[in-house]
Amino acid sequence: MAEAAPETAGETAAETPKKKPGWGTLFRSLRNPKSGYMALFGFASGLPFALFLGTLYAWLSEAEVELETMGVFSLIGLAYAFQFLWSPLIDKVTIPGFSKLGRRKQWIVPAQILLGIILISLSLSNPTDSNMGWFSLLAGIGALASATQDIAINAWRIDVADEDATLDILSTVYQMGYRLAALVGGALGLIIAARIGWPQTYLVMGAILLVIGIAGLWAPDAKVGDxxxxxxxxxxxxxxxxxxxxxxxxxxxxxxxxxxxxxxxxxxxxxxxxxxxxxxxxxxxxxxxxxxxxxxxxxxxxxxxxxxxxxxxxxxxxxxxxxxxxxxxxxxxxxxxxxxxxxxxxxxxxxxxxxxGWSLVLILSLVLTYRICDAIWGTFAYPFYLGELQYTNDEVAFASKFFGVGAIIAGLAIGGYLITVIGRMATLTLGAILAALTNLLYADMARGGALMQAASDAIGFSALINFMAPFGSDALPRLTFTVMWENLAIGIAGAAYVAWLSSIVSKKYSAVQYALLSSLTLLVGTLGRGALGEMIEDRGYYWVFIFTTAIGGVAVVLCIMEWIREKSSGRAAGVVTPDPKVVPAE
Structure with missing residues:
Protein backbone atom coordinates (compact mmCIF):
# COMPACT_ATOMS: atom_id res chain seq x y z
CA MET A 1 0.00 0.00 0.00
CA ALA A 2 1.36 3.41 -0.95
CA GLU A 3 1.94 6.08 1.63
CA ALA A 4 -1.19 8.01 2.55
CA ALA A 5 -1.73 11.42 1.05
CA PRO A 6 -0.36 14.04 3.42
CA GLU A 7 -2.81 15.81 5.64
CA THR A 8 -1.94 19.42 6.23
CA ALA A 9 -3.24 21.56 9.05
CA GLY A 10 -5.43 23.52 6.62
CA GLU A 11 -7.85 21.54 4.47
CA THR A 12 -10.44 22.29 1.82
CA ALA A 13 -13.72 23.80 2.83
CA ALA A 14 -15.58 21.00 1.12
CA GLU A 15 -14.24 18.47 3.62
CA THR A 16 -15.77 20.20 6.65
CA PRO A 17 -19.03 22.16 6.62
CA LYS A 18 -18.47 25.79 7.56
CA LYS A 19 -20.14 27.07 10.66
CA LYS A 20 -21.36 30.62 10.88
CA PRO A 21 -18.28 32.86 11.18
CA GLY A 22 -17.77 35.61 13.70
CA TRP A 23 -18.22 35.73 17.44
CA GLY A 24 -19.96 32.35 17.53
CA THR A 25 -16.95 30.59 16.05
CA LEU A 26 -14.64 32.56 18.33
CA PHE A 27 -16.53 31.76 21.53
CA ARG A 28 -16.97 28.12 20.53
CA SER A 29 -13.21 27.80 20.09
CA LEU A 30 -12.39 29.63 23.30
CA ARG A 31 -14.75 27.38 25.31
CA ASN A 32 -12.88 24.31 24.10
CA PRO A 33 -10.44 22.96 26.73
CA LYS A 34 -7.71 22.87 24.08
CA SER A 35 -7.77 26.68 23.97
CA GLY A 36 -7.17 26.84 27.72
CA TYR A 37 -4.21 24.52 27.50
CA MET A 38 -2.95 26.45 24.50
CA ALA A 39 -2.97 29.65 26.57
CA LEU A 40 -1.00 27.89 29.32
CA PHE A 41 1.49 26.46 26.85
CA GLY A 42 1.89 29.85 25.16
CA PHE A 43 2.59 31.42 28.56
CA ALA A 44 5.08 28.66 29.38
CA SER A 45 6.78 29.29 26.03
CA GLY A 46 7.12 33.05 26.46
CA LEU A 47 8.14 33.16 30.13
CA PRO A 48 11.58 31.47 29.86
CA PHE A 49 12.42 33.51 26.76
CA ALA A 50 11.83 36.73 28.70
CA LEU A 51 13.62 35.50 31.81
CA PHE A 52 16.73 34.15 30.05
CA LEU A 53 17.19 36.76 27.31
CA GLY A 54 16.21 39.95 29.12
CA THR A 55 15.42 39.96 32.82
CA LEU A 56 18.38 37.79 33.80
CA TYR A 57 20.80 40.41 32.54
CA ALA A 58 19.18 42.99 34.81
CA TRP A 59 19.78 40.68 37.78
CA LEU A 60 23.42 40.13 36.77
CA SER A 61 23.93 43.86 36.27
CA GLU A 62 22.68 44.57 39.79
CA ALA A 63 25.03 41.84 41.06
CA GLU A 64 27.86 43.72 39.26
CA VAL A 65 28.81 40.68 37.18
CA GLU A 66 30.93 41.55 34.17
CA LEU A 67 29.39 40.47 30.87
CA GLU A 68 32.59 38.87 29.60
CA THR A 69 32.46 36.35 32.46
CA MET A 70 29.09 34.97 31.37
CA GLY A 71 30.38 32.01 29.34
CA VAL A 72 27.24 30.08 28.51
CA PHE A 73 25.06 33.17 28.27
CA SER A 74 26.33 33.61 24.73
CA LEU A 75 24.59 30.32 23.93
CA ILE A 76 21.14 31.37 25.04
CA GLY A 77 20.10 33.22 21.90
CA LEU A 78 21.80 30.55 19.81
CA ALA A 79 19.47 27.88 21.21
CA TYR A 80 16.42 29.71 19.85
CA ALA A 81 17.99 30.66 16.52
CA PHE A 82 19.05 27.11 15.62
CA GLN A 83 16.37 25.06 17.35
CA PHE A 84 15.39 23.42 14.06
CA LEU A 85 18.65 21.41 14.18
CA TRP A 86 17.17 19.01 16.74
CA SER A 87 13.53 19.29 15.63
CA PRO A 88 13.64 15.82 13.94
CA LEU A 89 13.98 14.34 17.43
CA ILE A 90 10.63 15.82 18.43
CA ASP A 91 8.91 14.15 15.49
CA LYS A 92 10.57 10.73 15.63
CA VAL A 93 12.08 9.98 19.06
CA THR A 94 10.12 8.48 21.94
CA ILE A 95 11.39 9.33 25.44
CA PRO A 96 11.51 6.19 27.64
CA GLY A 97 9.30 6.55 30.68
CA PHE A 98 7.39 9.54 29.27
CA SER A 99 5.73 8.06 26.19
CA LYS A 100 2.43 7.53 28.02
CA LEU A 101 2.04 11.30 28.28
CA GLY A 102 1.39 11.58 24.55
CA ARG A 103 3.16 12.20 21.27
CA ARG A 104 4.04 15.84 22.01
CA LYS A 105 3.51 16.01 25.76
CA GLN A 106 6.37 13.56 26.31
CA TRP A 107 8.56 16.54 25.37
CA ILE A 108 6.42 19.45 26.63
CA VAL A 109 5.74 18.38 30.21
CA PRO A 110 9.31 17.27 31.10
CA ALA A 111 10.71 20.45 29.52
CA GLN A 112 8.36 22.64 31.56
CA ILE A 113 9.13 20.82 34.80
CA LEU A 114 12.87 21.00 34.03
CA LEU A 115 12.53 24.74 33.38
CA GLY A 116 10.71 25.18 36.67
CA ILE A 117 13.47 23.33 38.52
CA ILE A 118 16.17 25.37 36.75
CA LEU A 119 14.52 28.69 37.64
CA ILE A 120 14.16 27.61 41.26
CA SER A 121 17.81 26.48 41.25
CA LEU A 122 18.84 29.88 39.89
CA SER A 123 16.92 31.53 42.73
CA LEU A 124 19.00 29.52 45.21
CA SER A 125 22.27 30.44 43.50
CA ASN A 126 24.34 33.57 43.96
CA PRO A 127 25.39 35.15 40.65
CA THR A 128 28.94 36.11 41.50
CA ASP A 129 32.04 35.82 39.33
CA SER A 130 33.21 32.79 41.32
CA ASN A 131 29.84 31.06 40.95
CA MET A 132 29.16 32.15 37.37
CA GLY A 133 30.12 28.83 35.78
CA TRP A 134 27.31 26.94 37.55
CA PHE A 135 24.87 29.81 37.21
CA SER A 136 25.41 30.26 33.47
CA LEU A 137 25.36 26.49 32.85
CA LEU A 138 21.90 26.31 34.40
CA ALA A 139 20.74 29.18 32.20
CA GLY A 140 22.20 27.53 29.10
CA ILE A 141 20.43 24.22 29.82
CA GLY A 142 17.26 26.19 30.49
CA ALA A 143 17.51 27.90 27.09
CA LEU A 144 17.89 24.53 25.35
CA ALA A 145 14.88 23.15 27.26
CA SER A 146 12.89 26.28 26.43
CA ALA A 147 13.69 26.04 22.70
CA THR A 148 12.81 22.34 22.75
CA GLN A 149 9.43 22.92 24.35
CA ASP A 150 8.75 25.62 21.74
CA ILE A 151 9.22 23.05 18.95
CA ALA A 152 6.93 20.56 20.68
CA ILE A 153 4.27 23.15 21.54
CA ASN A 154 4.08 24.38 17.94
CA ALA A 155 3.70 20.78 16.76
CA TRP A 156 1.05 20.10 19.46
CA ARG A 157 -1.00 23.09 18.30
CA ILE A 158 -1.01 21.79 14.74
CA ASP A 159 -1.81 18.22 15.80
CA VAL A 160 -4.79 18.91 18.09
CA ALA A 161 -6.58 21.58 16.03
CA ASP A 162 -10.10 20.61 14.96
CA GLU A 163 -13.33 22.24 13.77
CA ASP A 164 -14.13 23.60 17.23
CA ALA A 165 -10.67 24.54 18.50
CA THR A 166 -9.53 25.80 15.10
CA LEU A 167 -5.90 26.19 14.14
CA ASP A 168 -6.43 29.93 13.68
CA ILE A 169 -7.84 30.46 17.16
CA LEU A 170 -5.27 28.19 18.81
CA SER A 171 -2.51 30.15 17.06
CA THR A 172 -3.99 33.43 18.32
CA VAL A 173 -4.45 32.15 21.88
CA TYR A 174 -0.87 30.83 21.87
CA GLN A 175 0.48 34.25 20.97
CA MET A 176 -1.68 35.95 23.59
CA GLY A 177 -0.23 33.67 26.25
CA TYR A 178 3.26 34.26 24.89
CA ARG A 179 2.90 38.07 24.91
CA LEU A 180 1.41 38.06 28.39
CA ALA A 181 4.35 35.99 29.60
CA ALA A 182 6.74 38.48 28.02
CA LEU A 183 5.10 41.22 30.10
CA VAL A 184 5.14 39.12 33.30
CA GLY A 185 8.73 37.95 32.83
CA GLY A 186 9.97 41.31 31.57
CA ALA A 187 8.58 44.59 32.87
CA LEU A 188 6.51 43.05 35.67
CA GLY A 189 9.47 40.89 36.68
CA LEU A 190 11.58 44.02 37.14
CA ILE A 191 8.87 45.60 39.31
CA ILE A 192 8.49 42.46 41.44
CA ALA A 193 12.26 42.12 41.86
CA ALA A 194 12.52 45.70 43.07
CA ARG A 195 10.14 44.80 45.91
CA ILE A 196 10.94 41.23 46.93
CA GLY A 197 14.38 40.64 45.38
CA TRP A 198 15.70 38.69 42.39
CA PRO A 199 15.97 35.24 44.02
CA GLN A 200 12.37 35.40 45.22
CA THR A 201 11.21 36.59 41.79
CA TYR A 202 12.83 33.65 40.00
CA LEU A 203 11.45 31.31 42.67
CA VAL A 204 7.93 32.53 41.87
CA MET A 205 8.50 32.19 38.11
CA GLY A 206 9.85 28.66 38.56
CA ALA A 207 6.84 27.68 40.64
CA ILE A 208 4.53 28.99 37.89
CA LEU A 209 6.22 26.78 35.29
CA LEU A 210 6.02 23.76 37.59
CA VAL A 211 2.28 24.32 38.00
CA ILE A 212 1.82 24.63 34.22
CA GLY A 213 3.87 21.45 33.68
CA ILE A 214 1.67 19.54 36.13
CA ALA A 215 -1.52 20.97 34.59
CA GLY A 216 -0.28 19.90 31.17
CA LEU A 217 -0.59 16.26 32.21
CA TRP A 218 -4.31 16.51 31.47
CA ALA A 219 -3.99 18.25 28.10
CA PRO A 220 -5.28 16.30 25.06
CA ASP A 221 -2.69 14.73 22.81
CA ALA A 222 -2.23 11.88 20.37
CA LYS A 223 -0.76 8.75 21.90
CA VAL A 224 2.73 7.71 20.88
CA GLY A 225 2.38 5.32 17.97
CA ASP A 226 -1.09 6.50 17.00
CA GLY A 357 6.32 22.28 -6.14
CA TRP A 358 7.34 25.64 -7.60
CA SER A 359 4.97 27.32 -5.13
CA LEU A 360 7.74 26.77 -2.61
CA VAL A 361 9.56 29.79 -4.07
CA LEU A 362 6.54 31.98 -3.30
CA ILE A 363 6.12 30.53 0.18
CA LEU A 364 9.77 31.01 1.14
CA SER A 365 9.70 34.56 -0.25
CA LEU A 366 6.70 35.35 1.94
CA VAL A 367 8.32 33.73 4.98
CA LEU A 368 11.46 35.81 4.48
CA THR A 369 9.68 39.15 4.00
CA TYR A 370 6.46 39.09 6.06
CA ARG A 371 8.00 39.73 9.49
CA ILE A 372 11.42 41.01 8.43
CA CYS A 373 10.70 44.62 9.44
CA ASP A 374 9.70 43.59 12.96
CA ALA A 375 12.65 41.21 13.27
CA ILE A 376 15.18 43.84 12.21
CA TRP A 377 13.61 46.89 13.83
CA GLY A 378 13.56 45.46 17.35
CA THR A 379 17.31 46.00 17.75
CA PHE A 380 17.10 49.70 16.85
CA ALA A 381 13.88 50.59 18.68
CA TYR A 382 15.50 51.68 21.94
CA PRO A 383 18.30 53.66 20.29
CA PHE A 384 15.59 55.44 18.30
CA TYR A 385 13.38 56.14 21.33
CA LEU A 386 16.12 57.02 23.80
CA GLY A 387 18.81 58.48 21.55
CA GLU A 388 17.14 60.00 18.51
CA LEU A 389 13.85 61.10 20.16
CA GLN A 390 15.32 61.72 23.66
CA TYR A 391 12.60 59.94 25.66
CA THR A 392 13.35 58.74 29.20
CA ASN A 393 13.53 55.09 30.27
CA ASP A 394 10.24 55.41 32.17
CA GLU A 395 8.47 56.89 29.15
CA VAL A 396 9.74 54.17 26.82
CA ALA A 397 8.81 51.46 29.34
CA PHE A 398 5.28 52.84 29.61
CA ALA A 399 4.76 53.17 25.86
CA SER A 400 6.42 49.97 24.65
CA LYS A 401 6.10 47.54 27.56
CA PHE A 402 2.83 48.26 29.33
CA PHE A 403 0.70 50.07 26.77
CA GLY A 404 2.46 48.37 23.86
CA VAL A 405 1.98 44.81 25.09
CA GLY A 406 -1.69 45.55 25.76
CA ALA A 407 -2.02 46.83 22.19
CA ILE A 408 -0.42 43.65 20.80
CA ILE A 409 -2.81 41.45 22.78
CA ALA A 410 -5.73 43.57 21.52
CA GLY A 411 -4.38 43.21 17.98
CA LEU A 412 -4.18 39.45 18.39
CA ALA A 413 -7.80 39.36 19.55
CA ILE A 414 -8.87 41.46 16.57
CA GLY A 415 -6.80 39.25 14.26
CA GLY A 416 -8.38 36.09 15.63
CA TYR A 417 -11.84 37.55 15.15
CA LEU A 418 -11.07 38.74 11.61
CA ILE A 419 -9.83 35.27 10.65
CA THR A 420 -13.20 33.79 11.59
CA VAL A 421 -15.06 36.47 9.59
CA ILE A 422 -13.02 37.23 6.46
CA GLY A 423 -10.67 34.26 6.42
CA ARG A 424 -7.02 33.53 7.07
CA MET A 425 -5.52 34.87 3.84
CA ALA A 426 -7.59 38.08 3.86
CA THR A 427 -6.42 38.75 7.42
CA LEU A 428 -2.83 37.89 6.48
CA THR A 429 -2.95 40.42 3.64
CA LEU A 430 -4.63 43.07 5.79
CA GLY A 431 -2.00 42.52 8.48
CA ALA A 432 0.77 43.01 5.92
CA ILE A 433 -0.81 46.26 4.72
CA LEU A 434 -1.20 47.63 8.25
CA ALA A 435 2.30 46.56 9.30
CA ALA A 436 3.79 48.30 6.25
CA LEU A 437 1.81 51.51 6.80
CA THR A 438 2.78 51.82 10.46
CA ASN A 439 6.38 52.38 9.31
CA LEU A 440 5.14 55.69 7.91
CA LEU A 441 3.98 56.65 11.41
CA TYR A 442 7.55 56.23 12.62
CA ALA A 443 8.79 58.20 9.63
CA ASP A 444 6.66 61.09 10.91
CA MET A 445 8.14 60.60 14.39
CA ALA A 446 11.63 60.82 12.88
CA ARG A 447 10.62 64.23 11.42
CA GLY A 448 9.30 65.53 14.75
CA GLY A 449 5.97 63.71 15.09
CA ALA A 450 3.72 66.66 14.23
CA LEU A 451 1.11 64.50 12.50
CA MET A 452 1.11 61.92 15.31
CA GLN A 453 0.70 64.65 17.91
CA ALA A 454 -2.16 66.26 16.00
CA ALA A 455 -3.97 62.95 15.55
CA SER A 456 -3.45 62.03 19.20
CA ASP A 457 -4.81 65.41 20.32
CA ALA A 458 -7.78 65.24 17.95
CA ILE A 459 -9.23 62.01 19.35
CA GLY A 460 -8.50 62.82 23.00
CA PHE A 461 -5.73 60.23 23.25
CA SER A 462 -3.21 62.78 24.53
CA ALA A 463 -5.43 63.70 27.46
CA LEU A 464 -5.82 60.00 28.35
CA ILE A 465 -2.06 59.38 28.33
CA ASN A 466 -1.33 62.52 30.33
CA PHE A 467 -3.80 61.23 32.95
CA MET A 468 -2.38 57.67 32.95
CA ALA A 469 1.29 58.74 32.96
CA PRO A 470 1.63 62.11 34.76
CA PHE A 471 5.42 61.52 34.92
CA GLY A 472 5.71 61.81 31.15
CA SER A 473 6.60 64.77 28.97
CA ASP A 474 4.27 66.49 26.54
CA ALA A 475 5.77 64.31 23.78
CA LEU A 476 4.82 60.99 25.44
CA PRO A 477 1.28 60.83 23.94
CA ARG A 478 2.54 60.83 20.35
CA LEU A 479 5.05 58.07 21.09
CA THR A 480 2.41 55.97 22.81
CA PHE A 481 -0.03 56.70 19.98
CA THR A 482 2.49 55.50 17.41
CA VAL A 483 3.47 52.40 19.38
CA MET A 484 -0.21 51.57 19.90
CA TRP A 485 -0.98 51.50 16.16
CA GLU A 486 2.19 49.64 15.35
CA ASN A 487 1.51 46.96 17.97
CA LEU A 488 -2.13 46.60 16.94
CA ALA A 489 -0.87 45.92 13.41
CA ILE A 490 1.76 43.50 14.73
CA GLY A 491 -0.95 41.63 16.65
CA ILE A 492 -3.27 41.32 13.64
CA ALA A 493 -0.42 40.31 11.34
CA GLY A 494 1.03 37.91 13.91
CA ALA A 495 -2.27 36.11 14.46
CA ALA A 496 -2.67 35.50 10.74
CA TYR A 497 0.99 34.70 10.07
CA VAL A 498 1.36 31.97 12.69
CA ALA A 499 -1.99 30.49 11.64
CA TRP A 500 -0.92 30.51 7.96
CA LEU A 501 2.50 29.06 8.72
CA SER A 502 0.88 26.32 10.80
CA SER A 503 -1.62 25.55 8.05
CA ILE A 504 0.90 24.81 5.29
CA VAL A 505 2.88 22.13 7.15
CA SER A 506 2.04 18.44 7.20
CA LYS A 507 0.83 17.00 10.49
CA LYS A 508 3.16 14.07 9.92
CA TYR A 509 6.23 16.33 9.97
CA SER A 510 4.85 19.34 11.82
CA ALA A 511 7.77 19.71 14.27
CA VAL A 512 10.48 19.76 11.59
CA GLN A 513 8.66 21.76 8.91
CA TYR A 514 7.36 24.45 11.26
CA ALA A 515 10.72 24.78 13.05
CA LEU A 516 12.54 25.21 9.73
CA LEU A 517 10.14 27.85 8.42
CA SER A 518 9.97 29.82 11.67
CA SER A 519 13.76 29.76 12.03
CA LEU A 520 14.09 31.37 8.61
CA THR A 521 12.01 34.26 9.90
CA LEU A 522 14.27 34.68 12.93
CA LEU A 523 17.60 34.35 11.14
CA VAL A 524 16.80 36.71 8.28
CA GLY A 525 16.16 39.45 10.83
CA THR A 526 19.51 38.79 12.49
CA LEU A 527 21.32 38.88 9.16
CA GLY A 528 19.66 42.13 8.05
CA ARG A 529 20.49 44.19 11.12
CA GLY A 530 24.00 45.06 10.02
CA ALA A 531 22.83 46.50 6.69
CA LEU A 532 20.01 48.42 8.37
CA GLY A 533 22.41 49.81 10.96
CA GLU A 534 24.67 51.12 8.20
CA MET A 535 21.66 52.68 6.45
CA ILE A 536 20.67 54.47 9.66
CA GLU A 537 24.19 55.87 9.95
CA ASP A 538 24.29 56.98 6.30
CA ARG A 539 20.70 58.17 5.65
CA GLY A 540 19.00 58.60 9.02
CA TYR A 541 15.91 57.01 10.53
CA TYR A 542 13.40 58.73 8.25
CA TRP A 543 14.63 57.07 5.07
CA VAL A 544 15.00 53.74 6.86
CA PHE A 545 11.28 53.81 7.65
CA ILE A 546 10.49 54.64 4.03
CA PHE A 547 12.63 51.66 3.01
CA THR A 548 10.96 49.27 5.47
CA THR A 549 7.57 50.46 4.19
CA ALA A 550 8.68 49.37 0.71
CA ILE A 551 9.70 45.95 2.05
CA GLY A 552 6.27 45.71 3.64
CA GLY A 553 4.76 46.49 0.25
CA VAL A 554 6.60 43.52 -1.23
CA ALA A 555 5.11 41.32 1.49
CA VAL A 556 1.61 42.59 0.59
CA VAL A 557 2.12 41.59 -3.06
CA LEU A 558 3.38 38.16 -2.01
CA CYS A 559 0.35 37.72 0.29
CA ILE A 560 -1.98 38.42 -2.61
CA MET A 561 -0.09 35.92 -4.79
CA GLU A 562 -0.27 33.27 -2.05
CA TRP A 563 -3.98 34.02 -1.60
CA ILE A 564 -4.51 33.41 -5.32
CA ARG A 565 -2.46 30.20 -5.14
CA GLU A 566 -4.51 28.85 -2.26
CA LYS A 567 -7.76 29.78 -4.00
CA SER A 568 -6.68 28.00 -7.16
CA SER A 569 -5.59 24.92 -5.23
CA GLY A 570 -8.92 24.77 -3.38
CA ARG A 571 -7.58 25.23 0.15
CA ALA A 572 -9.80 26.82 2.75
CA ALA A 573 -9.00 30.15 4.29
CA GLY A 574 -9.55 28.99 7.81
CA VAL A 575 -11.18 25.58 8.17
CA VAL A 576 -9.38 22.67 9.77
CA THR A 577 -10.43 19.06 9.43
CA PRO A 578 -10.99 17.39 12.81
CA ASP A 579 -8.49 14.70 13.65
CA PRO A 580 -10.27 11.75 15.31
CA LYS A 581 -6.93 10.31 16.35
CA VAL A 582 -6.27 13.12 18.85
CA VAL A 583 -7.64 11.92 22.17
CA PRO A 584 -7.05 12.90 25.78
CA ALA A 585 -4.02 11.16 27.24
CA GLU A 586 -4.85 8.52 29.76
Missing part, protein backbone atom coordinates in the same frame (compact mmCIF):
# COMPACT_ATOMS: atom_id res chain seq x y z
CA UNK A 227 -1.22 7.29 13.29
CA UNK A 228 -1.59 10.96 12.50
CA UNK A 229 -2.52 10.23 8.91
CA UNK A 230 -3.96 6.76 8.82
CA UNK A 231 -0.95 4.44 9.01
CA UNK A 232 1.24 3.22 11.83
CA UNK A 233 4.93 4.11 11.85
CA UNK A 234 6.03 0.59 10.96
CA UNK A 235 3.57 0.52 8.06
CA UNK A 236 4.92 3.82 6.77
CA UNK A 237 8.47 2.50 6.97
CA UNK A 238 7.49 -0.69 5.16
CA UNK A 239 5.84 1.37 2.42
CA UNK A 240 9.28 2.74 1.47
CA UNK A 241 10.23 -0.75 0.25
CA UNK A 242 7.19 -1.37 -1.91
CA UNK A 243 6.73 -1.24 -5.63
CA UNK A 244 6.64 2.28 -7.01
CA UNK A 245 8.81 3.79 -4.27
CA UNK A 246 12.35 5.11 -4.79
CA UNK A 247 15.14 2.56 -4.90
CA UNK A 248 17.03 2.16 -1.59
CA UNK A 249 20.33 3.09 -3.26
CA UNK A 250 18.92 6.46 -4.38
CA UNK A 251 17.48 7.12 -0.94
CA UNK A 252 20.78 6.11 0.69
CA UNK A 253 22.72 8.65 -1.37
CA UNK A 254 20.26 11.39 -0.51
CA UNK A 255 20.39 10.44 3.16
CA UNK A 256 24.19 10.42 3.14
CA UNK A 257 24.33 13.91 1.62
CA UNK A 258 21.66 15.43 3.87
CA UNK A 259 22.97 13.63 6.96
CA UNK A 260 26.49 14.92 6.32
CA UNK A 261 25.25 18.50 5.90
CA UNK A 262 23.22 18.32 9.12
CA UNK A 263 26.14 16.70 10.98
CA UNK A 264 28.53 19.47 9.89
CA UNK A 265 25.99 22.14 10.93
CA UNK A 266 25.38 20.58 14.34
CA UNK A 267 29.12 20.10 14.75
CA UNK A 268 29.69 23.80 14.08
CA UNK A 269 27.16 24.81 16.73
CA UNK A 270 28.60 22.32 19.25
CA UNK A 271 32.11 23.65 18.56
CA UNK A 272 30.91 27.16 19.28
CA UNK A 273 29.32 25.93 22.51
CA UNK A 274 32.55 24.19 23.55
CA UNK A 275 34.59 27.32 22.85
CA UNK A 276 32.16 29.46 24.85
CA UNK A 277 32.35 27.06 27.79
CA UNK A 278 36.10 26.50 27.91
CA UNK A 279 37.87 29.53 26.44
CA UNK A 280 39.03 32.48 28.49
CA UNK A 281 36.59 35.44 28.52
CA UNK A 282 38.69 37.53 26.14
CA UNK A 283 38.96 34.63 23.66
CA UNK A 284 35.32 33.53 23.59
CA UNK A 285 33.55 33.87 20.23
CA UNK A 286 30.80 36.45 19.87
CA UNK A 287 27.33 34.86 19.37
CA UNK A 288 26.11 37.65 17.09
CA UNK A 289 29.20 37.34 14.90
CA UNK A 290 28.73 33.57 14.82
CA UNK A 291 25.10 33.90 13.75
CA UNK A 292 25.89 36.47 11.05
CA UNK A 293 28.93 34.58 9.73
CA UNK A 294 27.77 30.99 9.98
CA UNK A 295 23.99 31.38 10.15
CA UNK A 296 23.53 31.69 6.36
CA UNK A 297 25.77 28.67 5.72
CA UNK A 298 23.86 26.59 8.27
CA UNK A 299 20.61 27.53 6.51
CA UNK A 300 22.13 26.61 3.15
CA UNK A 301 23.36 23.28 4.55
CA UNK A 302 20.19 22.28 6.39
CA UNK A 303 17.46 23.89 4.27
CA UNK A 304 18.54 25.04 0.80
CA UNK A 305 20.66 22.10 -0.39
CA UNK A 306 18.40 19.45 1.25
CA UNK A 307 15.41 21.17 -0.39
CA UNK A 308 17.11 20.87 -3.79
CA UNK A 309 17.84 17.21 -3.08
CA UNK A 310 14.23 16.72 -1.98
CA UNK A 311 13.02 18.38 -5.16
CA UNK A 312 15.16 16.04 -7.23
CA UNK A 313 13.81 12.99 -5.35
CA UNK A 314 10.22 14.20 -5.83
CA UNK A 315 10.84 14.71 -9.56
CA UNK A 316 12.35 11.22 -9.86
CA UNK A 317 9.22 9.70 -8.37
CA UNK A 318 6.91 11.86 -10.47
CA UNK A 319 8.75 10.90 -13.66
CA UNK A 320 8.82 7.22 -12.73
CA UNK A 321 12.61 7.05 -12.66
CA UNK A 322 14.69 4.95 -10.22
CA UNK A 323 11.60 3.30 -8.74
CA UNK A 324 11.20 -0.22 -7.39
CA UNK A 325 9.61 -2.60 -9.87
CA UNK A 326 8.60 -5.05 -7.13
CA UNK A 327 8.27 -5.24 -3.37
CA UNK A 328 11.51 -5.78 -1.46
CA UNK A 329 11.81 -8.45 1.28
CA UNK A 330 11.77 -7.42 4.96
CA UNK A 331 14.75 -5.25 5.73
CA UNK A 332 17.75 -5.97 7.91
CA UNK A 333 18.42 -3.98 11.06
CA UNK A 334 20.89 -1.64 9.35
CA UNK A 335 18.43 -0.71 6.59
CA UNK A 336 15.71 -0.29 9.23
CA UNK A 337 17.84 2.34 10.96
CA UNK A 338 18.57 3.99 7.62
CA UNK A 339 14.85 4.16 6.82
CA UNK A 340 14.21 5.84 10.18
CA UNK A 341 16.92 8.43 9.48
CA UNK A 342 15.58 8.97 5.98
CA UNK A 343 12.09 9.64 7.33
CA UNK A 344 13.46 11.99 10.03
CA UNK A 345 15.84 14.11 7.90
CA UNK A 346 14.83 13.77 4.26
CA UNK A 347 11.13 12.97 4.12
CA UNK A 348 9.93 16.22 5.77
CA UNK A 349 11.48 18.20 2.91
CA UNK A 350 10.55 15.64 0.24
CA UNK A 351 6.93 15.83 1.38
CA UNK A 352 6.93 19.63 1.55
CA UNK A 353 8.73 20.22 -1.74
CA UNK A 354 6.71 17.51 -3.50
CA UNK A 355 3.43 18.97 -2.25
CA UNK A 356 4.28 22.61 -2.95
Missing amino acids: PIEGEAEDELLLSLRRKGELEPAIRARALMAVGLLWAVSIGGVLTFMFMSLTYAPEERPNPTDFTITWGPWIIVATVVIPALIAGWLASQKKQGVNLLTEDLPPRASNSYAADHLYRALVMPLVEFVGRM
